[in-house]
Amino acid sequence: MPRAGLSAERLIGEAAELADEVGFEQVTVSALARRFGVRVASLYSHLDGSHDLRTRIALLALEELTDRAAAELAGRAGRDALVAFADVYRDYARQHPGRYAASRYRLDPETAAASAGVRHARLLRSVLRGYDITGDEQTHAVRLLGSVFHGYVSLELEGGFSHSAPDSGRSWARIVEVLDALLRNWPDAAQPDASQQGS
Amino acid sequence: MPRAGLSAERLIGEAAELADEVGFEQVTVSALARRFGVRVASLYSHLDGSHDLRTRIALLALEELTDRAAAELAGRAGRDALVAFADVYRDYARQHPGRYAASRYRLDPETAAASAGVRHARLLRSVLRGYDITGDEQTHAVRLLGSVFHGYVSLELEGGFSHSAPDSGRSWARIVEVLDALLRNWPDAAQPDASQQGS
DNA sequence: GCAAATTGCCTAAATGGTTTAGGTTTTGTA
DNA sequence: TACAAAACCTAAACCATTTAGGCAATTTGC
Numbered sequence: 001m002p003r004a005g006l007s008a009e010r011l012i013g014e015a016a017e018l019a020d021e022v023g024f025e026q027v028t029v030s031a032l033a034r035r036f037g038v039r040v041a042s043l044y045s046h047l048d049g050s051h052d053l054r055t056r057i058a059l060l061a062l063e064e065l066t067d068r069a070a071a072e073l074a075g076r077a078g079r080d081a082l083v084a085f086a087d088v089y090r091d092y093a094r095q096h097p098g099r100y101a102a103s104r105y106r107l108d109p110e111t112a113a114a115s116a117g118v119r120h121a122r123l124l125r126s127v128l129r130g131y132d133i134t135g136d137e138q139t140h141a142v143r144l145l146g147s148v149f150h151g152y153v154s155l156e157l158e159g160g161f162s163h164s165a166p167d168s169g170r171s172w173a174r175i176v177e178v179l180d181a182l183l184r185n186w187p188d189a190a191q192p193d194a195s196q197q198g199s
Numbered sequence: 200m201p202r203a204g205l206s207a208e209r210l211i212g213e214a215a216e217l218a219d220e221v222g223f224e225q226v227t228v229s230a231l232a233r234r235f236g237v238r239v240a241s242l243y244s245h246l247d248g249s250h251d252l253r254t255r256i257a258l259l260a261l262e263e264l265t266d267r268a269a270a271e272l273a274g275r276a277g278r279d280a281l282v283a284f285a286d287v288y289r290d291y292a293r294q295h296p297g298r299y300a301a302s303r304y305r306l307d308p309e310t311a312a313a314s315a316g317v318r319h320a321r322l323l324r325s326v327l328r329g330y331d332i333t334g335d336e337q338t339h340a341v342r343l344l345g346s347v348f349h350g351y352v353s354l355e356l357e358g359g360f361s362h363s364a365p366d367s368g369r370s371w372a373r374i375v376e377v378l379d380a381l382l383r384n385w386p387d388a389a390q391p392d393a394s395q396q397g398s
Numbered sequence: 399g400c401a402a403a404t405t406g407c408c409t410a411a412a413t414g415g416t417t418t419a420g421g422t423t424t425t426g427t428a
Numbered sequence: 429t430a431c432a433a434a435a436c437c438t439a440a441a442c443c444a445t446t447t448a449g450g451c452a453a454t455t456t457g458c
Contacts, residue, residue: 407452408450413444
């Protein structure tokens, strides 16, 4: 009988496709074997089980996403960089919902530390170099941006904003614009309670 | 043999506990049956299967969360309301991670429309009444807040901010503060930069 | 070109979750 | 007391996961 020509590479590539088609949670060693017309057990020489499969899809996704971000960020700063980073993020999630979900798969600390995730985080921090925010405040800002991007995209993918006006893309663009204004005009940490107006 | 005294109510209550203890994804009809010392099939007269089980936990969580938010929001406006809403959200997620995950379980549209989720959304919108933002801009702001809250909390639960300074609670408080400033000083929709026209 | 070693894919089987079809026991109530 | 409904059961089918061990296709060393 002819062989299917499996390899870890091909397996993960197809698994990522599968994730985009049917959802990351539905990616299963069985489904992948079916896709290759091969017995389930055959995959266990290439993969270390279902957790390993998911982990590898996650690593692939993180790398793809980070590469895109790095490419778009080159030569941009400030608001342009912010918009580019944000759009890469959302576009990737919309084009590859399964991979995006994979990129949120919980990795054990060592794996995470060796993944493209840290490069991605560094890229986000580098976007903030275009604004005048430093120290702990910069960390707060990074966490804010990460939360907005991830939060918006996952709510959008879950269908949260689907059938209601205004269009989700409009809200996204406006939110990024508003965030840019916020970063340019980052409020003092001291005590902002008095009615601040100008800026 | 004595009966366990099952009912849909008790089942869902225990299932929510179970979710908080072992994680929402691990909540399974089998695990729940084990918890009650009962055969798996016995639960199928009370539940319509595993999807139904998860859906009901989700509905419970949405209701609890919304009730808390409503209680804390009573008599507050503006910044106080924003902080209260945000803290209820994060506290609930930290105290009940399984239930929180459940509250993000995807419901079919009719179920979602009949859930406490819509009440929760209305509450969030009511928080914005303390600021001078209307129309589409208000919707953008609602989406921004929802994204930040959900995004931050889920990144935090995934361990994203765990072992690094500054403390996650500090970032949270600061972010809410910054959002309040942003809402009080919501930038104009017209381009502050030149060179672009609205969509 | 051939034998040996390796690798790729296989069958078989155990474990455990899901779900349905039906049976029996308990319990509340007429 | 008797009966109907509810609560819980056994049995069995289906599917995903995982391991153990086997044979065949390919690659390698000569």
